[in-house]
Amino acid sequence: MFDNTKVVHSKVVAEATREALLRRGVTLEAIAEIVYEMQRPYNEGLEMAHCIESIKGVLRKRELQHAILVGIELDELAEQGKLSQPLQQIVESDEGLFGVDETIALGSVFTYGSIAVTTFGHLDKNKTGIIKELDTKQGNGIHTFLDDLVASIAACAASRIAHRTRDLEEAGETFEDIKPEDTMPETRVKGAKI
Numbered sequence: 347m348f349d350n351t352k353v354v355h356s357k358v359v360a361e362a363t364r365e366a367l368l369r370r371g372v373t374l375e376a377i378a379e380i381v382y383e384m385q386r387p388y389n390e391g392l393e394m395a396h397c398i399e400s401i402k403g404v405l406r407k408r409e410l411q412h413a414i415l416v417g418i419e420l421d422e423l424a425e426q427g428k429l430s431q432p433l434q435q436i437v438e439s440d441e442g443l444f445g446v447d448e449t450i451a452l453g454s455v456f457t458y459g460s461i462a463v464t465t466f467g468h469l470d471k472n473k474t475g476i477i478k479e480l481d482t483k484q485g486n487g488i489h490t491f492l493d494d495l496v497a498s499i500a501a502c503a504a505s506r507i508a509h510r511t512r513d514l515e516e517a518g519e520t521f522e523d524i525k526p527e528d529t530m531p532e533t534r535v536k537g538a539k540i
Contacts, residue, residue, distance in 0.1 A: 356408070363411040366418045370492055374401050376476040380500040383474065384465070385507045391522020392507070399529040400503040400510075404458075410499065413454040417447065417491030424488045440481075440490040451494035455501055462505035469497035 367373075378397035386392050404410060423429050424437040436444050448470060455462045473481050473493070477500070480493035510529060514520055521529075 359408065359411050359415075360406065363405060363414050366415060370418055370421075370487070370489070372476060372480075372492070372496055374398050377401050377496060377500050377503065380469070380475045380477065381503045381507065384500070384504045385511075389507065389511055390520040393521070393526065395526035396507065396521055396524075396529045397503060399526045400506045401499060403506055403530040404499055404502040407454075407457055407502075409457055410454045410502065413450050413498070414495050417450055417495045421488045421491050424490065437490045438488055440488075444490075447491045447494045450491065451498040454495075455498045458502045458505040459509075461508055462501045465504050466498055466501035469501055470494060473497075 375394070375398065378394050378401055381397040381400060382392065382394050385397070420429070420437060424434060427434060429437060435441075440447075451470075452463070452466060455466045469477060477493050477497050480489040480496060483489065507529070511521075514524065
């Protein structure tokens, strides 16, 4: 049963998400490089700063925050050998038929529509940038969940930019015409909190 006295404030969840990503070596800039590479050919004037702002917008969503926190926790528990068998071995080896990691990441992508879903599929298959580093385990750690979660963040951020592009086109503008903080116009809605 829901207990309203145990509700965790949004700021706490958002901060825990940012800290978890940084603890695992994932920066907004590393994710932004993927988003920029994917969206630059379609967006005149797009800058890395626009991509970072889009990622910040994505990371405001509870679905994504929860997925990131759960996935990172499972990766870290696997590193410590604290999962029960055979799950420990499955997560540790990132077994090919284990699709729970993709399922959690994909579930968080649905908020941003079909373009985010297809972009996630592309990133999951092609593994660019930091996604590849995490997947191939360059460096230390188990990243069974994290590589897919980073792909979902990048896919959602790229989708946000694609949708913003349409808004700009309809206004006769491009990314060249807006400041990076205008990548998230929804933050200027009365009552919206950054």
